[in-house]
Amino acid sequence: MKNRVLVLVMGCMLVMAGCGSVGATTPAENGAEPAATESASETADAESAEETEDTATDSESTEENTEDAGAEGDGFVDEFTIGEETAPDANGKISNGFMSITMPAELEGKYIAFCKDGEINVYEKESYDAKFGGFCFGIYVTTSFEDYGGMRTKIGELTDKDGQVYNVLIEYPSDVQWDYEKNDEMPEAYRALYEGARDIVATLEPDQGGEYVDGAGTKxxxxxxxxxxxxxxxxxxxxxxxxxxxxxxxxxxxxxxxxxxxxxxxxxxxxxxxxxxxxxxxxxxxxxxxxxxxxxxxxxxxxxxxxxxxxxxxxxxxxxxxxxxxxxxxxxxxxxxxxxxxxxxxxxxxxxxxxxxxxxxxxxxxxxxxxxxxxxxxxxxxxxxxxxxxxxxxxxxxxxxxxxxxxxxx
Structure with missing residues (x-):
């Protein structure tokens, strides 16, 4: 299997994760507070810096595009697709502003989490840094009943403080997400995250009031x-x-x-x-x-x-x-x-x-x-x-x- 295949499959899976179904709503669309974002001034400064950099490097665009394509082929997934990198707090809790999960203490430093509205995605750090994907599992909330099936499985229900019920889904990778040229089997850290995903997700809590019931709506x-x-x-x-x-x-x-x-x-x-x-x-x-x-x-x-x-x-x-x-x-x-x-x-x-x-x-x-x-x-x-x-x-x-x-x- 070539590295290029990994990113194509992974990219498609994650883009689909961001799209949802017609009629589905995310926590932000239902009035829940989203995770903190950059201020308008910070965004404007970043855009200005990007424009300056684009102008300065225009003559090298062909070479850089080639390099970027190679990086993506190695399993790189940009943060626009998977969300904003989010560090855990002192207790290992990762939050997207609407919900949070608590990571095991023994896995500290071995993972990277990315959050966006309605999603928390967890990656094994070494594989991600090496551009082999590293995706271990993702958690998603949606009001739609059409968003699970295929790669996503319903595992419970979250009810927010206003009584809105969300289906809670878990997703696993569809292909190899570690350096298969160096490791025939899952690396130890990746295995711990992948096989421990279900228990990790069971720690899910709503951040703005309400309740999560593991297994609700599935039995x-x-x-x-x-x-x-x-x-x-x-x-x-x-x-x-x-x-x-x-x-x-x-x-x-x-x-x-x-x-x-x-x-x-x-x-x-x-x-x-x-x-x-x-x-x-x-x-x-x-x-x-x-x-x-x-x-x-x-x-x-x-x-x-x-x-x-x-x-x-x-x-x-x-x-x-x-x-x-x-x-x-x-x-x-x-x-x-x-x-x-x-x-x-x-x-x-x-x-x-x-x-x-x-x-x-x-x-x-x-x-x-x-x-x-x-x-x-x-x-x-x-x-x-x-x-x-x-x-x-x-x-x-x-x-x-x-x-x-x-x-x-x-």
Whole structure:
């Protein structure tokens, strides 16, 4: 990887961090006091000095531009993008005037912090000075629910003295930010900052009154508490499948109560909460406790529960980590499995790819894969490739999905 790649990726990430979403507001825009800035006279003096310097060095502009480009290619990020360098106080506290975090005493002198409205960004000093980026983590506050997902993860909520609620987000680097030519692994100081970021951010405090609650607005038990009770009541009292479908729920919960092998959905069906798209916020899944088959999925959209999708015995879902898989029995001998990721703060899936097994006599391909969104165009693959794709889809994730019986939510 070339140094030039580092700054391009890093620069894009940080510019995006500064842009936000339409409708989002920063603390300053909401009337909060910003961090101290230069006076008008200081700014005018600086601009005058810059003009004089520009005139004096005009003849060397070509050479300097070349040197600047080289510096940026080495991972340099200017302070206009990442904010104003801010020194910690005697207690290790770093503040942007609206919020502050407290850095561990043992890391004193090993980091540089840059602050701007709504942001605190922390860099490992040695890597930053060597122009290898050095970005370890950033903290951001926003009123928008559309600013997290991708590189940013929601970790809590800050309520200011006037009652305005801000989503608190953490961001990590997307690529190597230290001198990888000298160090194959993270330098000790960088590792301490990077791996300790979550604990550091948990020390966040509002500077102008209010409260920060770590984890607020991220846990399914809180987001979906009322919705879970509502769903359980509907399932328990449904007189037929139509009632369930009218309530945007799967008819499966009624179907299992019928026939010789009738089951009580209050015992056999359950609810699970976990974050399937790594945006920091849980989704809610309703499904079969024994098989793990999911028949209804709910997401948090603008902080409120929203129904995503329903399934049935021939078209159900599963999840055990990042992403969701849909299992479709198209007909006898023909089955399709689709891998998708739920788009953050929406009820829309982002398709990844799909695989098909067609064991009928008229099959064009027995094993095939599709990469288009609608899974309409199929390419032949080998059995080995099919099994590899299936294994990748169903690989155990780092999230243990635990369905709790519906009766526990009554």
């Amino acid at each position: 399914g038990e809180t987001i979906f508490a009322d919705k879970a009770k509502e769903i359980v009541g509907i399932i328990e009292n449904a007189k037929d499948a139509n009632e369930l479908e009218a309530a945007d729920l799967s008819p499966v919960y009624y179907a299992v109560t019928q026939g010789d092998d009738a089951k009580d959905p209050m015992e056999t069906m359950g609810i699970a909460y976990f974050d399937s798209n790594s945006n920091g916020v849980d989704e809610m899944f309703v499904g079969d406790i024994e098989t793990g088959q999911i028949y209804d999925m709910f997401a948090s959209v603008d902080g409120k529960p929203a129904h995503v999708v329903s399934g049935n015995f021939r078209d159900y879902f599963k999840a055990n980590g990042y992403g969701v898989r849909e299992y479709i029995l198209e007909s006898a001998g023909v089955s399709v499995i689709k891998s998708s990721i739920l788009s953050s703060n929406t009820t829309e899936f982002i398709p990844q790819y799909a695989i098909k097994l067609d064991e009928t006599d008229t099959a064009e391909h027995k094993w095939s894969v599709s990469y288009d969104d609608a899974a309409e165009n199929w390419e032949e693959i080998t059995e080995e490739d099919y099994n590899m794709d299936l294994s990748n889809m169903e690989a155990e994730g780092d999230v243990e999905v635990k369905f709790v019986p519906l009766k526990n939510f009554k």
